[in-house]
Structures are given as C-alpha cells and as structure tokens.
Amino acid sequence: MSEISYKSLRYKWIYRKPECSDISELADELGMPVCITEALYKRELFNADVLDAYFKTPLKGISSPFLIKDMEKAAAAIAESIKNNTKICIYGDYDVDGVTSVALMFLFLKEVGADVTYYIPNRLQEGYGLNKTAIKDIAEAGSRLIITVDCGINAMEEVQYAVSMGVEVIITDHHQPSESIPEGAAAVVNPMREDDTSAFKGLSGVGVAFKLVMALRYKLNESGRFKGKIPNIKKYLDLVTLGTIADVVPLVGENRIIVRHGLEILSGKNCRPGLRELKRVAGIDGQKVTTTHVGFGLAPRINAVGRMGASDKGLRLLITNDREQSLYLAEELDKENKSRQDIERHIIEESFKRVEKNKLHEKYKGLVLYSEEWHQGVIGIVASRLVEKYNLPAIVLTFEDGVGKGSGRSIPSFDLYKGLEQMQDILLSFGGHKYAAGLRIEEQHITSLQKRFHKAVEDLLEPKDFVAELKIDALMEPSDVSSELMKWLGRMEPYGAGNREPVFCMRGVNKHQEPVFVGRESMHLKIFLEKNGKVFDCIGYNMKAYKDVVYGNESFDIVFSPAATGYYHGRYTQLVLKDIKPADGEWETEKE
Structure with a gap:
C-alpha cells in the first residue's frame, strides 16, 4: 500500500491508497459511492454479509x-x-x-x-x-x-x-x-x-x-x-447508550448495536422524562440525537454534579417519572455544568500558561502538572486538553494534606496504564486503561514522578509518535459531495471510537469569499470555498491559529467531514474542516 503525506500546521496528513486494484469496480458491485466504498474497505468492511450486519445492527x-x-x-x-x-x-x-x-x-x-x-x-x-x-x-x-x-x-x-x-x-x-x-x-x-x-x-x-x-x-x-x-x-438501551458513549469505548460490534438502537429511543418523543428535559436544556430537543449530542450535550451535564462532589441529582433525573422533578433536576444539572465549565476554563488556561512559561512541552515527553488549588473534579478534563494541545501524555494532580490525586490521559502510541505500572513503587494506587488512568501519590514523590514519567514515554516512543496524524479515507472532487453521499454517511452512524467519522480530502479549492473568525474569542473559522463552479460553506472549529494561512493564500487543500446542517426544508451540506493548508504545499510519497 503506497502512502502520501503532508505535515501541516497541526497534523501530519496521511492518505494510503487502497490495496484493492479497482475501488470503482467494488463500489459498483456493492452499489455505493466510490469514496464510501474506500472508507469501508479501509475498515475491512467489504464482504456483503459483514456490511449487511454493519448497516442493519440487529439486536440479535x-x-x-x-x-x-x-x-x-x-x-x-x-x-x-x-x-x-x-x-x-x-x-x-x-x-x-x-x-x-x-x-x-x-x-x-x-x-x-x-x-x-x-x-x-x-x-x-x-x-x-x-x-x-x-x-x-x-x-x-x-x-x-x-x-x-x-x-x-x-x-x-x-x-x-x-x-x-x-x-x-x-x-x-x-x-x-x-x-x-x-x-x-x-x-x-x-x-x-x-x-x-x-x-x-x-x-x-x-x-x-x-x-x-x-x-x-x-x-x-x-x-x-x-x-x-x-x-x-x-427500553433501557437509552441508559446503556449514554454510558457507552460517555465512556468512549469502541463503537464496534455489540456497542454499535446498542448505541444505534439507543439513539433512536433518545431521539423519540417518548424517551424517559428526565432525558426529555435534559435534551431541552442542552438545546437538542426535537432533533435526531447523535453521539456528538450525547458526548458534548447530555453526558457533561450528568457528569458535572459528580465532578463537583455528588451524583445523586444525575441519578434521580434518570430514574424519575415525575415531570416536575425532571424539570427541576435538568435545570440544576445545567447550572452545575456551567459552574463546572467556569472552573475548568480557569484551570486549563493556568495549565497552558505554566507549560508555555516553563517550556515543559519542550523539556518533557510526558507532562506532569499539579497544584493544591485545582479542583479534583475537573483535572481529568484538563489532562485531556493538554494532550489535545501538545500531543503529549499528561498527568494532572491536585494535592491535599500531602497526598495527590491525579488523572492521566494519553496519545494513541503510549499505553498509560503500562507506563504507570513502571512507577507503582512510588504510587499509593493507580488504575485505568491505555488512554486514561487515575492515581494517588505522596507529595514527596512528585519530582520523581515527573522524571520517571518523562523517561517511560521517551524510552518507548520515537519522534514521529508525537506528531498527531490525520488519516484521510478518500480523495474527493466537488461532484462527490451529494445527497447520495449524505445518505450513506447517515447509514455509517453512529460514529465514535473504533468507528470514526469518515474524513475526506479535496485538493485545489479556491477562496470564494474572505474568511471570518466567529464564536467565543473568534476561535472558529468560517469560509466559503469553491472548485469547478461549486461553492462550499465550510466551518473550522478552534482554528484561530490558521489566520495567516487563510488570509495569506487563495488556493487550498482541505481535510473535512461533510455534515447536514440547517433546519427543515433549508437543510444543506456543510464541510466541517479538520485542517487546511496552502494548495502549493508539497506532499511526500512513500511505499510501505
């Protein structure tokens, strides 16, 4: 399989040409668009029986x-x-x-x-x-x-x-x-x-x-x-779906079956009263509920009360049949979530400043940050944000009475649980899995933890492992973006770990209008791009760092996922940008 790649501002783009000699022939055989066929082929889903089970997800x-x-x-x-x-x-x-x-x-x-x-x-x-x-x-x-x-x-x-x-x-x-x-x-x-x-x-x-x-x-x-x-x-699959999505387990096999049917229940008018009210305060009432809605709308509100101390309100919301109590509890969870977000935002900003000021991301291959003032309930989220920003494994701790409680998050190439096993002689306790873990440690061992965590990561990984990869499923042309494509993308849902949303690349698209940056602190890129006479409405979340790229060039290569947006009869396809680069940037080609 041959590979072409490009190092952008944030990612290394990877496109692997499929081993199948003629994807178009396979697409005709399966009755699917070429780009969908290629995406499924790379997931090893090309046998008719396997595909039938993948699309139908029967409860049996x-x-x-x-x-x-x-x-x-x-x-x-x-x-x-x-x-x-x-x-x-x-x-x-x-x-x-x-x-x-x-x-x-x-x-x-x-x-x-x-x-x-x-x-x-x-x-x-x-x-x-x-x-x-x-x-x-x-x-x-x-x-x-x-x-x-x-x-x-x-x-x-x-x-x-x-x-x-x-x-x-x-x-x-x-x-x-x-x-x-x-x-x-x-x-x-x-x-x-x-x-x-x-x-x-x-x-x-x-x-x-x-x-x-x-x-x-x-x-x-x-x-x-x-x-x-x-x-x-x-009728309980809505609850199973909430926990399954929130815990970020792979959405394959039985989990995919559970979540597909659970999302249908969550989307219906007859879902349990507490979740109906929670959808309302999360702003997704009346919509088809997706894994994104659960992961970023419903789950954080249930999680918020637990992070702040007690989970009783979240549980009572899920088990009550009383509409008045559901209304009250949903509002309470929404308030707790806003409070949690404020605390979380402050600690994230402080942790980023500490990393940049002390150049910790340059000195260490694994980050360990701690404070007595940080709220224990949000340190896991802070660790996740550090991993996203610096693409390094990270541990964040808060200390009280000489004992630190911490949460760790990791990158795909480093097994966090196995890494902590190497340091268990200085840990009071630890547990978790490859990507996330919790630990307790005495304050006197914190310097040792920083050094040994760095060494554990450094010994195992190579420089290329610290570059975030953006894997491209297929190359596309404007004519490929169609209602037929959107129908098949809908059939591939639900997306999540193990069944990621397909990501496509279109090369040589041109600026149709000058871009603008929108949202909180102008973090999100809004741009209209054109190729072969077809204009695309594009949004790039958290792409403020790309101002020089989009203002300083006229033609681009983009990596994106198509998404249906708008309401009722005004629905249209928007391209959600994962990355963007000047079209004249050279790609590398290598054989595997």
Missing part, C-alpha cells in the same frame, strides 16, 4: 450474556435474593457510565419486584470504588447483597470486609483487573478477566450491567416469576 447481534465468566453465578444469586426478598444495594461509580449503570440496575430490579436501594460515593470525600465506611453503612441499613457496577474489580480488602459483615458481593466491572480478582465475591463479572472467553471485550460498565440484566431476566423467567409477561428491556 448481541451475544448471550452467559458467555461471560461468572454470569451464571451472578444471575442465579440475584434471582435467589429476589425470591427471598433480600435487600439489595447497587453500588456504582460517580461518572456517567457508573450513574447510568446504577439507574439501569435499580429500575430493572424495581420492575421485577426486588427490594433494592443504591449507593454512589461522593467523589471528593470518598473517591472511586468500594470503601469500608460505605459498606458498613449499607450493611447497617439492612442490605445483604451488594452488586457493584462499573467498579470493584480490584477491591480485594473491601470485598473481604463486606463478607465479614454478612454481606454478599457480586462484582460487575469492565476495568483492567490486577493479577488477582477479589476473593470471597459470589461472582466477578468482567469481560477483561484473563480467564474470560467471551468474544466481545469492549463493553462499558453499563454494557456489562445490561448483560447482567439480560441474564437475570432469563433466570427469573425460567423460574416462572413473570407468568408469561416478560419485561421488555429494550
């Missing part, structure tokens, strides 16, 4: 939950607890994945007649996961079964403590386990277990919880509890 494509290790044990134990009217507590995480997991399990268990309550720890006071104080309170309140969702896989001591208090524990999680799993748990349901042989490993926490609901429904029906009236659990 979700595999049996009993393929997951310990699922039989978990479902049987919960069914027995329901039969005996044992009080059950759902224990979850405070992020969107965790909150939706709790809501799902709580609502389903209520529906089948269980005696159930829930517990979500306070992020600032208790931190992540099971803790002994909470377990004691749960036990004293009468619960004899704790079901964890989106947490618990490494809670060795806490599970043993619960058992000593006479409380049975069932773990459901999707995070990376350590070398051993909690002893004493009645069941440990996690597709990431080394001894798990289920085919699909990419589920979110709420995805695992949904599989447990599937298994439990089967067990309860087998026991005759439903008397022929089996609950329809499809």
Whole structure:
C-alpha cells in the first residue's frame, strides 16, 4: 500500500491508497459511492454479509450474556435474593457510565419486584470504588447483597470486609483487573478477566450491567416469576447508550448495536422524562440525537454534579417519572455544568500558561502538572486538553494534606496504564486503561514522578509518535459531495471510537469569499470555498491559529467531514474542516 503525506500546521496528513486494484469496480458491485466504498474497505468492511450486519445492527447481534465468566453465578444469586426478598444495594461509580449503570440496575430490579436501594460515593470525600465506611453503612441499613457496577474489580480488602459483615458481593466491572480478582465475591463479572472467553471485550460498565440484566431476566423467567409477561428491556438501551458513549469505548460490534438502537429511543418523543428535559436544556430537543449530542450535550451535564462532589441529582433525573422533578433536576444539572465549565476554563488556561512559561512541552515527553488549588473534579478534563494541545501524555494532580490525586490521559502510541505500572513503587494506587488512568501519590514523590514519567514515554516512543496524524479515507472532487453521499454517511452512524467519522480530502479549492473568525474569542473559522463552479460553506472549529494561512493564500487543500446542517426544508451540506493548508504545499510519497 503506497502512502502520501503532508505535515501541516497541526497534523501530519496521511492518505494510503487502497490495496484493492479497482475501488470503482467494488463500489459498483456493492452499489455505493466510490469514496464510501474506500472508507469501508479501509475498515475491512467489504464482504456483503459483514456490511449487511454493519448497516442493519440487529439486536440479535448481541451475544448471550452467559458467555461471560461468572454470569451464571451472578444471575442465579440475584434471582435467589429476589425470591427471598433480600435487600439489595447497587453500588456504582460517580461518572456517567457508573450513574447510568446504577439507574439501569435499580429500575430493572424495581420492575421485577426486588427490594433494592443504591449507593454512589461522593467523589471528593470518598473517591472511586468500594470503601469500608460505605459498606458498613449499607450493611447497617439492612442490605445483604451488594452488586457493584462499573467498579470493584480490584477491591480485594473491601470485598473481604463486606463478607465479614454478612454481606454478599457480586462484582460487575469492565476495568483492567490486577493479577488477582477479589476473593470471597459470589461472582466477578468482567469481560477483561484473563480467564474470560467471551468474544466481545469492549463493553462499558453499563454494557456489562445490561448483560447482567439480560441474564437475570432469563433466570427469573425460567423460574416462572413473570407468568408469561416478560419485561421488555429494550427500553433501557437509552441508559446503556449514554454510558457507552460517555465512556468512549469502541463503537464496534455489540456497542454499535446498542448505541444505534439507543439513539433512536433518545431521539423519540417518548424517551424517559428526565432525558426529555435534559435534551431541552442542552438545546437538542426535537432533533435526531447523535453521539456528538450525547458526548458534548447530555453526558457533561450528568457528569458535572459528580465532578463537583455528588451524583445523586444525575441519578434521580434518570430514574424519575415525575415531570416536575425532571424539570427541576435538568435545570440544576445545567447550572452545575456551567459552574463546572467556569472552573475548568480557569484551570486549563493556568495549565497552558505554566507549560508555555516553563517550556515543559519542550523539556518533557510526558507532562506532569499539579497544584493544591485545582479542583479534583475537573483535572481529568484538563489532562485531556493538554494532550489535545501538545500531543503529549499528561498527568494532572491536585494535592491535599500531602497526598495527590491525579488523572492521566494519553496519545494513541503510549499505553498509560503500562507506563504507570513502571512507577507503582512510588504510587499509593493507580488504575485505568491505555488512554486514561487515575492515581494517588505522596507529595514527596512528585519530582520523581515527573522524571520517571518523562523517561517511560521517551524510552518507548520515537519522534514521529508525537506528531498527531490525520488519516484521510478518500480523495474527493466537488461532484462527490451529494445527497447520495449524505445518505450513506447517515447509514455509517453512529460514529465514535473504533468507528470514526469518515474524513475526506479535496485538493485545489479556491477562496470564494474572505474568511471570518466567529464564536467565543473568534476561535472558529468560517469560509466559503469553491472548485469547478461549486461553492462550499465550510466551518473550522478552534482554528484561530490558521489566520495567516487563510488570509495569506487563495488556493487550498482541505481535510473535512461533510455534515447536514440547517433546519427543515433549508437543510444543506456543510464541510466541517479538520485542517487546511496552502494548495502549493508539497506532499511526500512513500511505499510501505
């Protein structure tokens, strides 16, 4: 496969010519536009049967939950607890994945007649996961079964403590386990277990919880509890979709099926009252809900209350059927989100200034920033912004009483979890996965962390790994941008990790009007471009740095994704720019 590339202001553009000798012939065979065929071919989606499943995403494509290790044990134990009217507590995480997991399990268990309550720890006071104080309170309140969702896989001591208090524990999680799993748990349901042989490993926490609901429904029906009236659990896919998108797990396989059907429920008029009101305050009421709407509109508002301390409001919004309460809670979440955004914006600006002033992005291959004044609830977002701006792995910490709590984010070429494993001798605790992790460290070790994190990244990566790549699916001409193209792009949704939105390149487009910069602090580029007599309305978000490029040239090469915009009969196709460069810039060609 041959490759052409170009280094722009922000990215290295990569276009790989497909190995298929004649994409046009394959496109005719499949009945699709050439550029769509090329994009799917590069995703290894060109077999007719595979494509049929990809486009139709039937619910029967979700595999049996009993393929997951310990699922039989978990479902049987919960069914027995329901039969005996044992009080059950759902224990979850405070992020969107965790909150939706709790809501799902709580609502389903209520529906089948269980005696159930829930517990979500306070992020600032208790931190992540099971803790002994909470377990004691749960036990004293009468619960004899704790079901964890989106947490618990490494809670060795806490599970043993619960058992000593006479409380049975069932773990459901999707995070990376350590070398051993909690002893004493009645069941440990996690597709990431080394001894798990289920085919699909990419589920979110709420995805695992949904599989447990599937298994439990089967067990309860087998026991005759439903008397022929089996609950329809499809109605819960809106919750599963929220958590799946928010946790940025790959939107492939079963996740793609879940999200496709869940977005249909979210888009409908009959979605649950809390989400209907949340859509309203997020400004997406009456629209077809997309992964972007969830990721940037709905999820942040649910996340905001958890980041600021407590997730109870977010959970209550998801489980209530009362319209007045839904209205109140949606407004409260919107206010919390605005407050969170203000705090976040201040810390991001401060962190950028610190990096630039001390040239940390030039001295270190991995960034470690910390302060006693930064709010613990937003440091993960700050780490993400540092990665986006400098394309370096980043850890951000806040210290209190000599102990730092931190969040890390990474670039595709560096496995953050494995990197932190090399430093576990100086860490009080850590956990996470390749792209995101949490950690705790004593203040005396912070300098050592900075040096060793830099070295871990430097030893593993090469200079090319620090250049953000922009992968182009196909080269296009103006005639390729059509209603037919937009129809096929719609069929490829939902987009997300593992099923990214197709990105195209058009070369030699001309300036039709002088560009303008719009939005907050004039951050976004608005420009009309023309080629072969066809004019394109283009928007480039956060492209303020490109002023010299667009004002100083008349002809460009652009990388973009087409998007439908406008309202009702006035809808049209807009090109959302990913990058732009002068058309006379030379491309490099190399053979792989």
